[in-house]
Amino acid sequence: MVNGSIWDKQNIIRIAIQRKGLILAVFILTVMLTVGMNALLPKVYEAETTVRIKQPKALANSLLADQPVEGGNTKQLMQSNTEILKSRTVAQAVIAKLPQDRYAAISPNDILRRISTSSINGEILKIKVQGKTPEEAQTIATALMDAFVQRITGLSRREQKAAREFIGERLLEAKAELETAESAFEDYKREQKIVSPADETKVMVENLAGMKKANDENTTALAAAAAKLSNIREQLNRQKQGVLADNQLIQQQKNKLAELEGEKAGLLAKYTADHPQVQSVQASIDKIKVDLNEEISRVVNGDAPSTNHLRQGLLENEIQVGAELSTASARKTATEQIIASDQQDLAKIPAKEHGLAIVERDVTVAREKYVMLAKRHEEARINEVMQPLEVQVIDEPDASPSPVQPKKTLNLLLGAVIGLVSGIGLAVLGEHVQKKMATEEDVKRYLDLPVIGMVPDFTDEPRPGYIRYRNKLRAVFKWLSGQG
Template identity: 30%
Template sequence: MQEPMVFAGTEGETQVSLRDYIRVLYRGRWVILLSFLAVVGATAYFTFRATPIYEATATIMIDTERSPNVGLDFLAPLGMGTRETIINNQVEVLKSRTLAQAVLEELRRQGYDRTFYLFSDGKGRWSLRAKEVENPGDEVLIKRLQDRIKISPRRQTDFIDIKVQAPDPKEAMILANTIAEVYHRWSLEHSREEVRKVKEFLEEQLRKKEKDLVASELALKQYQEEHGVAELSAETEQLVEQLAGFEALYNEAKTKLGEARTRLRYLRSQYADQLRSLDEDMLHVTSPLLEELRDKLAELEATYARLISQNYRDDHPILANLRGQIGHIKEKMRQEIRALVQKGLSVSDPMGYSQALLERIYGLMVEVEADSSRARALGEVVRQYEERLKQVPEKSLQLARLKRAFEVNEKIYIMMKERLEETKITEAGRIGNVFLVDPAREPLYPVKPKKKLNLLLAAIIGLGMGLGVAFLMEYLDTSIHTVEEIEKQGFSVLAWVPRIQVAGRGGEYFMMSERLTSHLEPRSPVSESYRTLRTNLQYARASQALRSLVITSPSPKEGKSTTVANLAIVMAQAGMQVLLVDSDLRRPVLHHLFGQDKEPGLTEVVLGRASPEEVLRSTEVEGLTLLPCGTIPPNPAELLGSEGMHELVRQMGRRYDFVLLDAPPIIVVTDALLLSKEVDGTLLVVRAGQTDRNALLRARSLLDQVGVQAVGVVLNDIDVTGGYGKYYYPYYYYYYYY
């Protein structure tokens, strides 16, 4: 698979192969390895030194069928009691500051503020925490506790998971269970609060009636003893009983009215913040229909009380019909109130929360009005019977009044006790809608740090970073590495030469002499590379055979002198008479390679101070003659471009089979360009991993300017252990050593 890649220093886009990617990875292998080790090592260090974090989970269930919402069961008629809404409400309650404060108080009550990480700076272990620690402020602790809690409702269920993280498994377990228990207790208390207010009201009224009953009983007994009167007449007795019965009904109505008012006060106080946010007019809604219904309700209650006073029994059809009408009127009032509230809150209350709250308040207000109407009607009946009682003789009147007071107090006391017991049963029946399904258990393994995941991510990030740096280095690297890169520049590669391994013994000059691999190790792959170069030069030009050649390079230190020396050796080994001229009058090195004196040499011959025969040196290689550079002149370019140099090259060309000239770098100085005009061809030497592509293009541009075309390029110093050279080195090695 191939994909485009833009190389710096080239025009357009070139296609790269999988081999090029492998070469980039191989070249950047140490960067990739170091990046991988650094990231993985740092991650492992911090991961294994990090404090382990344990997570405990307690599971609770919200019974949405039993109670649509904690303390908000009036939302159900409006659709606010859907399971999703209820669960979301409970999630927010579990996250609330109020609950967190209650949990902290419970933990302090149980003495955990001396042993938990939550109440300290988090240092140490469970077994080392039983000591006094500085207690931070509640706000800090609340924030710290909230950060450790994660509330997760389960989809499509009524279950909620309370997850708590802590540095100690036991602390995590206790925190999770404490949150669940405090929440359950808080939910239970909240659901019973309204009933509790009613119970307190009844208890208070019952205590008062108990005192009244005792006082009325003592007064009746004392009067009977003082006046010797024990019984009333049958007619008076019946009147007293009827009056006591109606007065008991009257007080029962007043008691219900008090209960309704107590519930209403509780609702107003409990949701005072929500009510303050509403328009004042919404708290006093009314309409002609509503006023009409109120009047009708009062009329029906009065009729109901009058019929009772006429000794109609509760199961009488007329009373049953009246009760049905009263219930119907109440329902119509509720519907009218709901319509008025919806109309006023349709825009400002899209979720219906305030609407439901107002409906509950107005519903209680309807009950208050109904109970008030009944109490007024019964009060009127009681007043009528009191007027009839006044017609009793004076002596019996006082006894009748005392007896009536006693019977009324007795009936009211019994009624209130029954109501109180009913309220207690109702309170006990409010068991809440929160159930602890699974208490948290002490976790066995930490959830943080996730060692395997951290190391895996570190390995991926480390490799990714290393690969990124490797490819970035490749993108920024404009040096030449492969034969293909040179060919893409439009050059012909005549040979590539593996890196010469120098032992480095005996000083600099001995090291330089070791570079004559073609003479020292003629069977080596390096020597074969130079023989390949020799063969390719013979066929470089079909129209004209090459007999003289300038070897140069775009920049210094690219191996041109080593290349020309080894090329001269392999040509001489082929039976040619070869002249090797050290024409690098800037930094000559050929005399070092062959162990010859530098002077006299080329400079003396060109200047006419010596004849060629006086300066030519024979070498250890048969057929190879060396012309050293001679004295370094102050003006090398003028010397090499002189007529004397032209004549020398022409004379040596007739005398030898092949003349090789070692010239300075072509970009640095003009010497190579001057010599290129005197010979048959110019050979460029580039060093793998060092020569810049732009430098090679610049060298060709300079040659084009003087009308010279390079016969080819030699890619020198290739690392045969990797990259391009590793694909070919095994073949050379096998062929020449086996």
């Protein structure tokens, strides 16, 4: 019986002193169990490596130089590469690189469970791999880095190959168009007995050729963006999840970007790219692109949270490429209107000069298109065989000679705390289940009355089973605390 709250601090201190034997016994038992657990648990070693995840400079940036840069979100790029690192494809490649005589029974899930990652400063990825021995941890970590870099290289080269094939087809078409245009130009000069048009006509032809070139480049960018969007949506469909719709602010920024691109195309028909008005419009375009990318990242990471970082990256790219398509479409409409206007002006000059201007313009446009595509094709061919620099290994895998698990000191400390708390809890419980006052000190403590005398209990009647059980339990508590 306890006077007042059983968890009163003074009561707990009194009980702890009174039943110190029980507390010490529980404490020692718990510590011994912890020591035994530390001895029985298998040792785990860890190898650590550090890589740098860089923003990739893909071929799309050269084809779509005026478009928003894909994957501008460094955090999203880090998360996507982490998902690739922990993919089953990479795990299977790791197993293929390990010695089969020692790791024949290991599975991809075993590999994935051993890997842990942490990001530092947005670009640095620290990778830890666990093993039963330092040699095993380092072997798996080395195989993991090789497989990871090969996977990134394979994905990058697959993109570059698709771009090279696409541009190669356009290059063949451009070569055929150039040959046809050159042949028509020579035939016209020979048939009409005219060598060159007047100076005014030349200026008109040059302006028209420049707009034609811009239109052809924009057509190529539009086709590349459409192909990228189709590929992104195909990957999203394979994940069987919906596509994030543009919000109102994104739509407004896309419309504003399209208007500015149309205005820029009109100015380029009159001025050079260094003209103040052109530069002012370009500055507005650049600002809109930055704002658009920030809003896209906010929508994807905030309004559509997901643990699937690859999917988040695809959603962000889908919105960005959609903006590219809107911009390219607006620019195409503006340039086509300017081309139509220039062609009307050309129609007003004399027939011979008009015909010569047309065939000369066709040759100029076809030649510039061919040169542009030939340059892009060479870039794509080089990028396809180059080692991508998106992932750079900073520190090679290195295993510590000391095990990281079990954490013996921490386990021992926790065991001591648990033993102490458990001992005090059992002592308080033992005091709580004691229902009678067995000593003179108990009478004075609980009743605050003087003790006149003690009457011995001579009854020997049989008691119910639960009472005998309670008395035995009380006797055990007293014996452990040194009072029995």
